[in-house]
Amino acid sequence: MIKLPEPVEDVVFNLLRASNTILPKDVGWALEAAAAWESNPTAYSQLGAIMDNVRKSELLSRPMCQDTGIPIFYVRGRFDSSVAEDIKKGLIRATKEIPLRPNTVDPISREPYENNLGEGMPIIHFTPTDDNFTEITVMPKGAGSENMTKLVMLNPSEGREGIVKAVTDAVLDAEGKPCPPGVIGIGIGGTADKSILLAKEALLMPTGDENPDPVLNELEEEIFIKLNSSGLGPMGLGGATTVLGVRAKKAACHTASLPVAVNIGCWATRRASARIYDHEVKYSQEGFF
Ligand code: SF4
Incomplete structure (x- = not known):
């Protein structure tokens, strides 16, 4: 007992x-950092509104x-x-x-x-x-972010390049629906169901921390730069801040498979x-x- x-x-x-x-502090810091480098006025005001909302909810203890x-x-x-x-x-x-x-x-x-x-x-x-x-x-x-979840069963020959494309396509195709900027959870390998579980678990990894796996760390950085260069911006209204972080986990998979799952976290990750x-x-x- x-x-x-x-x-x-x-x-x-x-x-x-x-x-x-x-x-979470790491998500809040990422929002502040984004506001500091954002030069698009609409994006800047969207980030300001989000941060104001976050401050009020903590102060008033309301969702x-x-x-x-x-x-x-x-x-x-x-x-x-x-x-x-x-x-x-x-x-x-x-x-x-x-x-x-x-x-x-x-x-x-x-x-x-x-x-x-x-x-x-x-x-x-x-x-x-x-x-x-x-x-x-x-x-x-x-639901806004969960509804944009993607699972792609890549041909293993598509490799790393295919993974980067599958993830960036999933995020950019979602446009403003998942309330960007948020955190992108990526699950690579395992089976179809395992990769989705990994993608969601990746959202529990603090934004901005180095991935202990150097290969995944490099992948996260590449996708982060690609997405923030896309111009999608906060709420899909344009700007330099499409994501606050990219986090990835992997598992071994069948030699004939390459599952890649994307689970998007909104600004309220x-x-x-x-x-x-x-x-x-x-x-x-x-x-x-
Ligand atoms: S911020 Fe997140 S939880 Fe809120 S409506 Fe947007 S997707 Fe849904």
């Missing part, structure tokens, strides 16, 4: 509040966007099956009290569920380890994590600890 210092339900509530009301998203949870470390039920309870409370927009509906009838639950919800990814903590991370994912030890809980907004 694992003894916890505060109920998991409360930790989940705190994570949902933090992630929806406080933009930074009306779309509070679908919360995606990642649970790592030691845990038992009760954690899923506790996450649901925290989500129901957060939907009422923060409040979060009740976003979930039946996919066919479109009937709403009212509490952000429903069949298969919330999405929780479990990774058991022998660590002495339970780590819970939440990523509220808005939100996340929060907690590590629950026996006697304390540590919070962070830098993705996985």
Whole structure:
């Protein structure tokens, strides 16, 4: 039996509040840096409006966007099956009290569920380890950016060049729909489903940090420069800031396959994590600890 210092339900509530009301520092810094180099007046004013909105949401403890998203949870470390039920309870409370927009509906009838639950919800990814903590991370994912997700099964002969083209095409084809500038998550390899999981997980990597894999680091930099030279700009209205960051993860794949997935984070690329030890809980907004 694992003894916890505060109920998991409360930790989940705190994570949902933090992630929806406080933009992660790295994303905020990237917005400030973009505003400093942006010379297009429309782009500059769009970035200013976004930053003003971010400041107000933190000050008033209110969600930074009306779309509070679908919360995606990642649970790592030691845990038992009760954690899923506790996450649901925290989500129901957060939907009422923060409040979060009740976003979930039946996919066919479109009937709403009212509490952000429903069949298969919330999405929780479990990774058991022998660590002495339970780590819970939440990523509220808005529909505007999620709807622009792309999966391309490249011919392996298309190689690195094909990857760069698939990613830049996906982002530029999306135009202003995913509320740029945001963070681009890229998943390379694995299988079709694995590459999409990797692309979403890549959004949990802090913007601006060097990728520990030098090959991916170079790829991220190349795509970052290409996209910010495209002229698409904030909200697709023109300018030098189309993306705040590009993050990539990879996995081994079949010799005859090259899956490439793109999961776009909007300017509100939100996340929060907690590590629950026996006697304390540590919070962070830098993705996985
Ligand atoms: S894409 Fe992001 S910023 Fe745009 S409406 Fe959705 S959650 Fe809000």
